[in-house]
Amino acid sequence: MKEDTAAAAKYLSGLINGYTDGIRVSDGKANIAVLFVAFMMGPILASYEKFPRFLPLPVALTPFLVVYFCLLVCLVPRYPKSGKNNFVIQRNARPQDFVYVDDPVADLEQLRLRCAILSQILYWKTLFLRISFMVSLVSVVAVLILLYIFGFK
16 A cells, blocks of 8 residues: 555656646746737837728737737736645745645645646646637738738738
8 A cells, every 4th residue: 555655646746747847838938928929019010000991909909918818817826725725825824834744645635636736727827828829820810911911002
């Protein structure tokens, strides 16, 4: 029993490390994407006079606002509501709040809970990153098509 618990704990610790690295990578991608979206928005605003008259400025900027919203949601830190008894986040934390219990079964359950929490965080970060990337790519293609049809005259 002790060997199975140790192997499961090692496996779950590896998953936790993978999820944590994935979360860090997605945060880096979101930070870089915020800069690229800002760089993409400048030339589009500069060539706004070349857009057709039926396309007002708020409609042209809507995809950028959607992308910024998704990227900011991706960057918001998430503090889980489940697992609060062992994942203490307080302003006035005391040493008594961090009690170690030497119970391999309880440790294994806490590792499973931490894996589930990190999996949910990584899922939502990945979803919002994909939405923002797809919206930005589609909007850039749409702007290029509009500029080709109406702007280069």
